[in-house]
Amino acid sequence: DSGVTQTPKHLITATGQRVTLRCSPRSGDLSVYWYQQSLDQGLQFLIQYYNGEERAKGNILERFSAQQFPDLHSELNLSSLELGDSALYFCASSEAPRQSEQYFGPGTRLTVT
Amino acid sequence: AQKITQTQPGMFVQEKEAVTLDCTYDTSDQSYGLFWYKQPSSGEMIFLIYQGSYDEQNATEGRYSLNFQKARKSANLVISASQLGDSAMYFCAMRFLGDDKIIFGKGTRLHILP
Numbered sequence: 001d002s003g004v005t006q007t008p009k010h011l012i013t014a015t016g017q018r019v020t021l022r023c024s025p026r027s028g029d030l031s032v033y034w035y036q037q038s039l040d041q042g043l044q045f046l047i048q049y050y051n052g053e054e055r056a057k058g059n060i061l062e063r064f065s066a067q068q069f070p071d072l073h074s075e076l077n078l079s080s081l082e083l084g085d086s087a088l089y090f091c092a093s094s095e096a097p098r099q100s101e102q103y104f105g106p107g108t109r110l111t112v113t
Numbered sequence: 114a115q116k117i118t119q120t121q122p123g124m125f126v127q128e129k130e131a132v133t134l135d136c137t138y139d140t141s142d143q144s145y146g147l148f149w150y151k152q153p154s155s156g157e158m159i160f161l162i163y164q165g166s167y168d169e170q171n172a173t174e175g176r177y178s179l180n181f182q183k184a185r186k187s188a189n190l191v192i193s194a195s196q197l198g199d200s201a202m203y204f205c206a207m208r209f210l211g212d213d214k215i216i217f218g219k220g221t222r223l224h225i226l227p
Contacts, residue, residue: 002157033215043204043217056213090158097213100146100163107156 003027004105006091012111018079021108025072025093031055032074033094033102034066038087049074050097081112115140117205119218126195127226133180134190134221136205142166144210147188149179152202152220161203164188166210192223200225 003026013019025032034046036059045058049068060066063081068074078085088109092102116139126132138147149161164172164179172179180189192199205218 042219043206045215045217048213056215058214058216088156092158098146098208098210100148100165101160103160104150104158107158 002103002105004029004091004093004103006089006105006108008108009106010109010111012113013081014113015081015083017081017112018077019081019110021076021078021089021091021110023074023076023091023093023105025074025091026103029093029095029103030072031094031097031099032068032072033092034060034074034076035090035092036087037090037107038084041087046076048097055097078110083112086110086112115142115207115209115216117207117216117218119203119205119221121221122219123222123224125224125226128197129194132192132195132199132223134192134203134205134223136188136190136218138186138188138205138207140186140207140209142209142211146208146210147179147181148206148208149177149188149190150204150206151199152204154201158204162190195225197225197227199223 005024030051037043046060048056066076088107090107092104145166147164151159162174178191202220208215
């Protein structure tokens with residue numbers, strides 16, 4: 001158990017809908033990262049937050065947004081969902097940016113039908 | 114373009130043998146970090162080892178070592194004395210210290226045979 005929690009574990013929704021994925025980092029970790037893992041695109045870095053501020057942005061679509069709250073939990077919002085958004089979404093945390101070790105959560109499996 | 118290449122989609126190795134998983138990268142940045150992660154069939158991502166681009170010594174963590182050859186832009190993972198529990202997908206990743214972006218290779222699926 002990495003100490004990073006993600007909810008929900010599974011999510012099934014229809015095209016065009018909007019969902020919110022939630023992540024709680026390990027106690028004491030200020031930095032949160034979001035990743036998407038799909039069969040065709042592999043593992044992709046989406047976005048990083050540090051202490052509430054966006055720090056780095058990867059291949060995140062405009063339909064996706066994220067934020068980190070004062071209690072350090074983070075949410076990833078996915079809207080106007082398409083079939084191709086079906087993937088495993090991971091959250092990871094570290095004490096600070098550029099830490100060598102990131103602790104991954106168990107992931108949220110999103111299925112868009 | 115910044116890119117990570119793992120050329121071995123799958124590997125079969127006898128238990129107790131050493132195994133090397135290949136990773137090459139392409140970047141013009143001088144400051145970067147290289148990671149290896151393990152993803153068992155259960156799906157979780159497990160951090161294995163890290164190497165900074167300015168680290169002079171190769172990183173080691175227990176049975177894992179990183180064979181870092183900066184001039185060749187390679188960062189191969191070596192697992193010594195493989196075990197059945199090492200069967201998993203292995204990902205090489207790079208963090209660019211300029212903008213903190215991280216990219217992953219496509220992965221290598223390792224099968225350890227009894």
